[in-house]
Amino acid sequence: MVSKNSTENQGNQQPEIAFLKQIMSFISVLHRLPSEQYIGELASGALEEIPGVDSCCICLRKLSQPIGSLKIDQCNKCQWNVEVRRDVVDYRCKLVDREGFKVISLETYKWLYGFIILSIKKNVRFEFFKPVIKNFSDYVAVKLENLEQLEEIERVNSTLKKEIGNRKLMEEKLKSQWELIDQKDKALKELINQVQKEKDLLKKNVTLNIDKLIQPLINQLRTNKSSEEMKCLSLLEGTLKEITSPFGKVVSNKMLKLTPKEIEICNMIKNGLSSKDIGNLLFISASTVERHRNNIRKKLNLTREKINLVTYLNNIET
Numbered sequence: 001m002v003s004k005n006s007t008e009n010q011g012n013q014q015p016e017i018a019f020l021k022q023i024m025s026f027i028s029v030l031h032r033l034p035s036e037q038y039i040g041e042l043a044s045g046a047l048e049e050i051p052g053v054d055s056c057c058i059c060l061r062k063l064s065q066p067i068g069s070l071k072i073d074q075c076n077k078c079q080w081n082v083e084v085r086r087d088v089v090d091y092r093c094k095l096v097d098r099e100g101f102k103v104i105s106l107e108t109y110k111w112l113y114g115f116i117i118l119s120i121k122k123n124v125r126f127e128f129f130k131p132v133i134k135n136f137s138d139y140v141a142v143k144l145e146n147l148e149q150l151e152e153i154e155r156v157n158s159t160l161k162k163e164i165g166n167r168k169l170m171e172e173k174l175k176s177q178w179e180l181i182d183q184k185d186k187a188l189k190e191l192i193n194q195v196q197k198e199k200d201l202l203k204k205n206v207t208l209n210i211d212k213l214i215q216p217l218i219n220q221l222r223t224n225k226s227s228e229e230m231k232c233l234s235l236l237e238g239t240l241k242e243i244t245s246p247f248g249k250v251v252s253n254k255m256l257k258l259t260p261k262e263i264e265i266c267n268m269i270k271n272g273l274s275s276k277d278i279g280n281l282l283f284i285s286a287s288t289v290e291r292h293r294n295n296i297r298k299k300l301n302l303t304r305e306k307i308n309l310v311t312y313l314n315n316i317e318t
Contacts, residue, residue: 026136036060036144040067043116043140050129052121059093060106060114060144070119093117104133106141113144210240231277238271250316256299265292270313 026046033039040058044067047056057068093115095101104116116137218237222230251258251266258266261282268278275289282289297303302312 033143036062036147037067039140039143039147043136044068047116047118047133047136050118050133054119054121056119057117058106058114059117061112066117068117070117104137106137106144108141108145110145111148113141113148116140206243210243228280231273232281235268235271235273235281239267242270247313247316251313258296258299262292262296262299265289266296266313269293269296269310272310 026042029042033042040060040063044056044058047053047058048069055069057066057070059066093103093105095103095117100120100122102118102120104118105112106114106116116133118133218233218240222233225233247267247270248263251263264282265278268281273281275286275293278284278289279286293309297309300309300312302309
């Protein structure tokens with residue numbers, strides 16, 4: 001038979017047991033709560049089950065308004081979340097010293113995340129719940145810290161994804177540009193090859209025309225000619241054979257500053273004519289030819305070189 005006192009004690013313990021069950025239920029789902037708003041709403045609901053608690057609110061740093069039945073005017077409108085910054089960890093709720101209120105900080109070793117504020121009824125035994133509420137607040141603070149860390153991780157991941165996306169776009173753009181450059185390079189090489197083929201064909205045609213059409217005429221002109229005329233024909237023949245060479249382009253380069261007369265004499269020297277022969281063909285004295293030769297050597301930077309001018313002119317290619 002259960003005594004009357006035992007029955008009364010069990011009756012008195014029913015609210016406490018109900019609160020503990022509520023707390024345990026909240027803790028069991030705490031890890032699944034996605035935001036500070038959800039945490040605040042469920043936590044305030046659980047805390048209001050404490051026997052002797054008249055009302056409750058939870059103030060969280062990231063929320064603009066307290067959550068719970070405790071009215072804002074009873075909190076002196078401190079708006080702590082506006083005033084407190086992340087690096088201020090010693091902020092105290094303005095109700096901490098007021099009679100009839102219990103204030104529990106939600107904090108970890110790093111940051112202060114908010115407060116639990118309980119309005120306590122008079123003449124109520126509250127000491128029993130202090131350890132439970134302390135453990136409860138620690139759980140909530142750790143969850144808030146985890147949420148903040150997850151938000152930071154998501155922010156970093158979002159930034160990394162964006163950077164990776166930008167990098168992929170850049171890589172695709174670079175790849176496209178390289179492919180375009182490669183195509184242009186191939187096209188340019190084909191064009192250069194085609195130009196070279198055309199140059200080779202032109203050179204072959206010119207050489208063929210000289211051998212088949214002009215050379216026979218020169219051979220006919222050699223009949224019964226004087227020595228001077230023969231030398232002139234030899235010069236013409238040698239010049240025609242070199243018509244596709246770069247010699248004329250090289251000696252005509254503006255950088256050398258050779259005069260038209262000096263260019264003409266260069267061609268004669270290249271074909272083996274002596275100063276006397278050149279003078280006879282150009283109707284100038286041999287000494288004048290020598291003066292031209294010296295000027296040519298200066299302009300070709302050969303004055304201090306021991307190289308023969310004939311040899312040098314025959315080896316000019318570019």
